Amino acid sequence: xxxxxxxxVKHYGLVKAVDDISFQVGRGEIFGMLGPxxxxxxxxxxxxxxxxxxxxxxxSVMGLDISKSPDSIKQKxxxxxxxxxxxxxxxxxxxxxxxxxxxxxxxxxEGVLELLALKESRKVLVKNLSGGQQQRLSVAMSLVNxxxxxxxxxxxxxxxxxxxxxxxSVIQDMQSKGKTVFLTTHYxxxxxxxxxxxxxxxxxxxxxxxxxxxxxKNYFEEKAIEFEIEHPPSKDAxxxxxxxxxxxxxxxxxxxxxxxxxDTMSALLxxxxxxxxxxxxKDLHVREATLEDVFLKLTGRRIRE
Amino acid sequence: xxxFNRLLVADFKQFFRDRTAVFFTFxxxxxxxxxxxxxxxxxxxxxxxxxxxNNDESQVGVAISQAVNQVTIFKVxxxxxxxxxxxxxxxxxxxxxxxxxxxxxxxxxxxxxxIAVYYDPSQTTSSQVILSVLRELINETNxxxxxxxxxxxxxxxxxxxxxxxxxxxLVPGILAMSVLFLGLFGAVPLVQWREKQVLKRFGATPxxxxxxxSSQVAYRLALAVVQALIIILVAYFxxxxxxxxxxxxxxxxxxxxxxxxxxxxxxxxxxARTVEGAMPIIQxxxxxMLFLSGIFFPVDFIPGFMRPIVTAVPLTYLxxxxxxxMVNATPLHSLAxxxxxxxxxxxxCMALAIRFFRWE
Numbered sequence: 001x002x003x004x005x006x007x008x009v010k011h012y013g014l015v016k017a018v019d020d021i022s023f024q025v026g027r028g029e030i031f032g033m034l035g036p037x038x039x040x041x042x043x044x045x046x047x048x049x050x051x052x053x054x055x056x057x058x059x060s061v062m063g064l065d066i067s068k069s070p071d072s073i074k075q076k077x078x079x080x081x082x083x084x085x086x087x088x089x090x091x092x093x094x095x096x097x098x099x100x101x102x103x104x105x106x107x108x109x110e111g112v113l114e115l116l117a118l119k120e121s122r123k124v125l126v127k128n129l130s131g132g133q134q135q136r137l138s139v140a141m142s143l144v145n146x147x148x149x150x151x152x153x154x155x156x157x158x159x160x161x162x163x164x165x166x167x168x169s170v171i172q173d174m175q176s177k178g179k180t181v182f183l184t185t186h187y188x189x190x191x192x193x194x195x196x197x198x199x200x201x202x203x204x205x206x207x208x209x210x211x212x213x214x215x216x217k218n219y220f221e222e223k224a225i226e227f228e229i230e231h232p233p234s235k236d237a238x239x240x241x242x243x244x245x246x247x248x249x250x251x252x253x254x255x256x257x258x259x260x261x262x263d264t265m266s267a268l269l270x271x272x273x274x275x276x277x278x279x280x281x282k283d284l285h286v287r288e289a290t291l292e293d294v295f296l297k298l299t300g301r302r303i304r305e
Numbered sequence: 306x307x308x309f310n311r312l313l314v315a316d317f318k319q320f321f322r323d324r325t326a327v328f329f330t331f332x333x334x335x336x337x338x339x340x341x342x343x344x345x346x347x348x349x350x351x352x353x354x355x356x357x358x359n360n361d362e363s364q365v366g367v368a369i370s371q372a373v374n375q376v377t378i379f380k381v382x383x384x385x386x387x388x389x390x391x392x393x394x395x396x397x398x399x400x401x402x403x404x405x406x407x408x409x410x411x412x413x414x415x416x417x418x419x420i421a422v423y424y425d426p427s428q429t430t431s432s433q434v435i436l437s438v439l440r441e442l443i444n445e446t447n448x449x450x451x452x453x454x455x456x457x458x459x460x461x462x463x464x465x466x467x468x469x470x471x472x473x474x475l476v477p478g479i480l481a482m483s484v485l486f487l488g489l490f491g492a493v494p495l496v497q498w499r500e501k502q503v504l505k506r507f508g509a510t511p512x513x514x515x516x517x518x519s520s521q522v523a524y525r526l527a528l529a530v531v532q533a534l535i536i537i538l539v540a541y542f543x544x545x546x547x548x549x550x551x552x553x554x555x556x557x558x559x560x561x562x563x564x565x566x567x568x569x570x571x572x573x574x575x576x577a578r579t580v581e582g583a584m585p586i587i588q589x590x591x592x593x594m595l596f597l598s599g600i601f602f603p604v605d606f607i608p609g610f611m612r613p614i615v616t617a618v619p620l621t622y623l624x625x626x627x628x629x630x631m632v633n634a635t636p637l638h639s640l641a642x643x644x645x646x647x648x649x650x651x652x653x654c655m656a657l658a659i660r661f662f663r664w665e
Contacts, residue, residue, distance in 0.1 A: 079509035098315045
């Protein structure tokens with residue numbers, strides 16, 4: 001196992017930011033960590049990266065104890081932080097050259113520019129970069145030492161769909177070269193698509209850890225009926241429909257989770273007709289459950305909140 | 306290239322792209338020197354407006370009036386008594402000299418004659434200068450009239466091999482001031498990096514904190530040396546101020562001074578969370594130090610109860626050391642004491658900075 005975390009605990013004052021968690025990440029895995037803000041994700045990741053020290057517990061990275069040999073670990077990991085407001089008066093290639101110089105071994109800067117589609121903006125000062133370019137630069141900086149493990153913190157935030165897919169293929173390429181990627185993300189679609197396994201964190205604990213497929217299968221056998229309506233009916237009224245397991249109403253969005261879609265659907269349509277709402281159900285459709293649904297069920301919150 | 310060199314190169318690139326920083330580092334001290342240099346050098350050829358009322362057209366009266374006219378620092382205007390006194394009251398004259406009508410007849414009768422001088426005692430400095438010049442002039446005239454032989458004569462001997470002018474005094478002060486500024490602000494980039502999470506990002510790489518700090522200090526030292534060189538060259542070419550002492554000692558003093566003030570700067574901002582918070586702290590140290598160090602005026606002007614502060618601030622010693630080395634001015638302390646005090650401040654502040662500087 002390339003990362004081993006055992007009984008990790010970290011307090012901030014009276015708050016238990018990380019509450020006795022243990023997990024492992026295998027070599028060559030794309031490992032995802034999800035959780036609402038304040039769940040303890042960032043603290044956990046920063047302890048593994050050696051940026052913070054734990055109150056107790058053990059973290060080993062590539063077989064080395066992070067508290068004992070942070071330097072040799074840092075040579076071989078790449079870290080992307082959020083909000084990279086870095087040295088605004090250097091150009092893209094200068095900042096990559098500077099960071100490359102911090103490592104014993106590094107990739108040619110040229111190749112990293114190519115990989116992250118930054119060749120055209122190589123001479124642009126960091127302060128003049130667009131949000132998406134800055135985001136790609138911060139990923140490029142984390143890959144410049146050809147790391148065994150890349151820790152990417154919401155790497156696709158602020159990227160347009162094309163750039164996002166570009167980055168996904170960079171991440172998948174790394175995996176095909178035997179590298180490990182530790183990903184925190186807000187995008188469920190991204191996690192489902194990229195991650196071999198996903199850990200869901202809430203209140204300092206890991207509340208679920210499995211492949212996206214098994215998470216959905218284990219926590220969510222039902223499917224979802226979704227529609228929009230200007231004045232949603234009460235939850236109780238909808239709960240009386242047959243085979244429903246849960247109702248979520250968020251503004252004008254209504255989600256009805258059901259064990260038996262035909263049964264629930266026909267009852268819903270009948271109910272709408274008797275209440276005179278039939279014409280008001282907009283964008284009515286049935287979908288498979290997603291990681292987002294699992295997340296919502298487990299944490300009671302939507303991840304984008 | 307090593308991490309240290311990469312950081313140093315990055316620091317210089319950023320510096321030269323920041324026009325404000327370049328201006329304040331290089332142009333400001335020069336501007337300061339040129340302005341003050343011309344203001345002070347104006348003091349070397351002052352002249353005073355003097356009103357002269359000659360009521361005696363005799364040989365003696367004319368001789369005295371000619372003598373007054375020949376004093377180079379006097380600009381003499383002859384006129385009537387009442388008009389001249391009005392001019393004095395209006396501030397257009399600094400003094401009015403009146404030669405009485407009966408001067409020749411009194412002298413020939415062997416009686417002393419009074420030459421009246423009207424002046425404004427509130428103009429302390431100029432009145433004293435004018436009165437002593439006139440006194441000297443009258444004495445000389447007396448001596449010539451009485452044909453008395455010269456028995457005693459004052460021979461002024463400067464202890465300087467060459468005359469020190471105001472600008473000679475000023476240039477080492479400007480040098481000390483620019484070392485102070487460059488040093489005290491030396492920790493600001495690190496505060497900014499901490500605030501903007503650059504230090505956190507560096508912390509995610511194998512680079513050591515000591516490498517980050519030492520590259521910052523090396524960068525400051527290089528700036529300080531270049532800045533000092535520019536100041537010295539400008540002083541030489543515009544004001545003909547020469548370095549009479551050893552260039553090596555000068556370099557050593559600039560380096561030692563920069564290190565000392567950089568370490569003071571680090572201590573000062575060790576707990577500041579933001580650059581906005583750090584600036585006032587630095588200014589709170591910088592301005593009192595600037596005025597209580599005697600780098601721009603002799604410490605004799607500072608009242609006695611403030612002297613202990615003068616004795617404590619390191620800038621006093623840097624200014625003194627630079628002044629005695631650069632223009633051979635009279636030292637306050639020996640060079641060894643100056644350097645020892647600076648080194649003492651350096652060691653203490655470095656220890657404090659290592660202990661208290663906040664990285665996160």
